[in-house]
Amino acid sequence: MKELKMFIDGRFIENESGKWIKVLNPSTEEVISLMPDGTVEDARKAIDAAEKAQNQWERTPSIERAAYLTKIATGIRKREKELTDIIVREGGKTQGLANVEVLFTADYMDYMAGWARRYEGEIIPSDRPHENIFLFKRPIGVTTGILPWNFPFFLVARKAA
Structure with a gap:
């Protein structure tokens, strides 16, 4: 065991x-x-x-962080059968639904990796003349997540990606 x-x-x-x-x-x-x-x-x-x-x-530049997600997606696809079997055994899902979850998780990792080239911020009009406010997103620190049981593999990946 x-x-x-x-x-x-x-x-x-x-x-x-x-x-x-x-x-x-x-x-x-x-x-x-x-x-x-x-x-x-x-x-x-x-x-x-x-x-x-x-x-x-x-x-770390966003494109390098994206490369990690792409590598994870590749690894998920290489271990598709093994991961599907684990989800079936742990969660009682059907093979088909478990396999969809595994492949969808890999696809989601690739999707999120694609956002590395589409970073978005905002330009906010200021109350002061001839001034704009530029809003840039950045990490603020470590967090945790509590996840439901129904799509465990995908939901963990979604939080991480």
């Missing part, structure tokens, strides 16, 4: 708490893997690592 690891600060780390959560196949109730039961300390490590990486990531 596969024991999963947490990915923190660019590497997979062992479960230090020694506690596990069973991942069940909802159709058979078979335990298909074990995932770490993360602690508050694990969450703090992940947040600290993300905050540490934020400034460098923000300075």
Whole structure:
């Protein structure tokens, strides 16, 4: 049985708490893997690592960030069958629906990568004469997301992309 690891600060780390959560196949109730039961300390490590990486990531040109998304999309397509099977086993989806989710996730990564060349800001008229306000978007820091269960692979990718 596969024991999963947490990915923190660019590497997979062992479960230090020694506690596990069973991942069940909802159709058979078979335990298909074990995932770490993360602690508050694990969450703090992940947040600290993300905050540490934020400034460098923000300075990375958007086209380089897009290349990561494209590489992820390529990897998803290469592992299409494996990822489809995982979604079927973990979520109880049909093969067809799980496969659509996998391929749609790869397509979405490519779509978001395409926005690297279409960065948008705004020009806002000022109340002062001969002045315009230029609004530029930039990252403001680390965040979290709570996701529903119905499209887990796609929704995680959507938040990340």
